[in-house]
Structures are given as structure tokens and as C-alpha cells.
Amino acid sequence: MSYNSLEEIVRECEEKALPFDEIILLDDMNERNVKREDSLAAMYGMWEAMKRADAGYDGNLKSRSGLVGGAGAAMKAYVESGEALCGSFVGDVMASALAMGESNACMKRIVAAPTAGACGVLPAVLVNYQKRNGTPDEEIVRALYTAAGIGQVVAARAYIAGASGGCQAEIGTASAMAAGALTALRGGSPSQITHAAAMALKNLLGLVCDPVGGLVEVPCVKRNVIGSVNALSAADMALAGISSRIPPDQVIDAMREVGDQMHPTLRETGQGGLANTPAAREWCAAQEEE
Numbered sequence: 001m002s003y004n005s006l007e008e009i010v011r012e013c014e015e016k017a018l019p020f021d022e023i024i025l026l027d028d029m030n031e032r033n034v035k036r037e038d039s040l041a042a043m044y045g046m047w048e049a050m051k052r053a054d055a056g057y058d059g060n061l062k063s064r065s066g067l068v069g070g071a072g073a074a075m076k077a078y079v080e081s082g083e084a085l086c087g088s089f090v091g092d093v094m095a096s097a098l099a100m101g102e103s104n105a106c107m108k109r110i111v112a113a114p115t116a117g118a119c120g121v122l123p124a125v126l127v128n129y130q131k132r133n134g135t136p137d138e139e140i141v142r143a144l145y146t147a148a149g150i151g152q153v154v155a156a157r158a159y160i161a162g163a164s165g166g167c168q169a170e171i172g173t174a175s176a177m178a179a180g181a182l183t184a185l186r187g188g189s190p191s192q193i194t195h196a197a198a199m200a201l202k203n204l205l206g207l208v209c210d211p212v213g214g215l216v217e218v219p220c221v222k223r224n225v226i227g228s229v230n231a232l233s234a235a236d237m238a239l240a241g242i243s244s245r246i247p248p249d250q251v252i253d254a255m256r257e258v259g260d261q262m263h264p265t266l267r268e269t270g271q272g273g274l275a276n277t278p279a280a281r282e283w284c285a286a287q288e289e290e
């Protein structure tokens with residue numbers, strides 16, 4: 001995609017009087033030299049894969065390492081008990097985010113959006129949004145273009161991989177994409193979409209990548225929950241008329257600066273942060289003995 005800044009996309013929306021997602025769809029057609037129906041078919045395919053992955057979750061599965069499994073089912077049962085502090089909608093989003101993260105750890109098919117580690121964020125908010133509101137697939141697919149546009153700008157200005165910029169780049173970007181998609185679904189303006197994305201990213205700035213044993217399991221699965229819930233709150237803030245004091249593109253630039261300064265032990269090497277706790281080291285040592 002050709003956009004290097006969110007501001008540029010917003011300007012295009014205003015100049016052409018088109019919604020955010022249409023600008024990104026046109027850009028995709030142009031960049032990949034495909035027809036509208038082909039671009040849409042590819043995005044539909046992505047959405048169908050997300051829904052299938054969500055529906056296909058098996059709460060009885062454990063990852064090969066044994067580190068994760070069953071949390072999505074436990075959360076779902078808790079939500080169904082009516083006791084969840086966050087209520088049923090947010091509770092369901094949390095359960096889906098855990099489920100997708102676990103499915104990834106259990107080698108099931110997922111959609112990396114933007115990465116496998118952060119694969120639970122977008123589906124968790126969108127699948128449950130659709131279930132709650134009966135939103136047609138077409139509208140969700142359009143929101144996925146909004147998410148894609150945000151993700152592309154982050155990738156162009158900074159990065160989306162934990163190995164490059166820490167978990168802020170993975171879960172942070174996924175959360176920004178989801179916040180923008182939700183804001184679009186609720187009828188937010190292009191500017192509100194970018195501010196929702198910015199607020200989501202700001203809230204996760206500095207988040208390190210510290211997977212135990214180098215496996216995309218701990219803390220990754222549960223970080224999908226915070227990415228999802230953070231997206232909901234950022235979208236609601238934007239829709240309430242609250243904006244990011246720091247312009248959205250500058251927030252992305254700040255994320256890059258923070259990522260550049262992050263010590264290598266905190267960038268997916270499995271050597272720092274949670275990966276370097278006594279519990280994590282003991283677990284790793286036990287694996288080596290086996």
C-alpha cells in the first residue's frame with residue numbers, strides 16, 4: 001500500500017469525500033492491480049477464516065509445551081455464570097481473544113493480523129461485535145480495510161514485529177487496527193478512526209516482547225486480551241469526542257523510537273522480562289533435562 005501516514009489518508013477521505021475503508025480498498029486495487037471484486041473476495045476470505053478459527057476453538061487442547069490451553073473455555077464459562085466484572089460483551093471478547101491465542105499456540109489455523117502472536121485481537125472484537133449487533137459480513141469486511149490501512153501505515157513508519165520493536169509493535173498495532181475498525185463500524189469519522197488507533201497504541205507504548213522459552217504462548221495469549229479490551233476503550237473514547245493530544249502519526253513515530261531503544265533482551269529473544277523470571281528459567285531448565 002502506498003500510504004505512509006494516517007494524516008494523508010484522512011486528507012484523501014476529505015478531498016474525495018470517501019470513507020476511510022474505500023480509500024484503502026482503492027489503494028489495494030491500484031497497488032496489486034486487481035479488480036474491486038478480487039480485492040473484496042480476498043478480504044472476505046480473511047474474515048471467513050477468522051470466523052472459522054473462532055468457531056473451531058477446542059478448549060480441551062493444550063499446546064505442545066503444555067504452557068497454555070483451556071483459558072478461552074474457562075473464561076467463556078465464567079462469563080456465562082453472569083459473574084464477569086466486565087459484563088457479557090467484554091467478557092466474550094476476552095474469551096475469544098484467549099481462545100484465538102491458544103489456537104495459535106496449538107498450531108491451529110489462524111489469521112495473522114498483523115502477526116500470529118497478536119492474532120486474537122481483531123477477531124475477538126469483530127466476531128463478538130457481529131454476534132451482538134447482527135452486523136452484515138459486508139460491513140465487517142469494510143472495517144477490515146480500515147484496520148488494514150492502519151496496520152500498513154504502522155508497518156511503513158515503524159514496525160509490526162516483536163523482534164523489531166517489542167510487543168507494542170505486535171499487540172499495540174493489532175489493538176490500534178481493531179480500535180480503528182470498531183470506530184469505523186460505529187460510524188466514526190476518518191479523523192476519529194485515526195485517533196482511536198493512536199490512543200490504543202499510546203496505551204501500549206513500551207510493552208516489551210518477552211516470551212517464555214521463546215514460545216508465542218506466555219505472555220502472548222493473555223496479551224491478546226489487553227489488546228482487545230484496550231481497542232474497545234480507545235474506540236469508545238474516540239467516539240465520545242476524545243482525541244489523542246499527540247497527532248496519530250507522531251504516536252507511531254514515538255512507538256518506533258521506543259522500539260529502537262528497547263534492549264535486545266526485550267525483543268523476542270526470550271531473555272528478558274517475564275522470560276527471565278525464576279519461574280520461566282526453571283521451566284526452561286526442566287525442558288532441557290527432558
Ligand code: SF4
Binds near residue numbers: 118170210219268
Ligand atoms: S510477547 Fe512477543 S511474541 Fe508474544 S505476542 Fe508480544 S510481540 Fe508477539
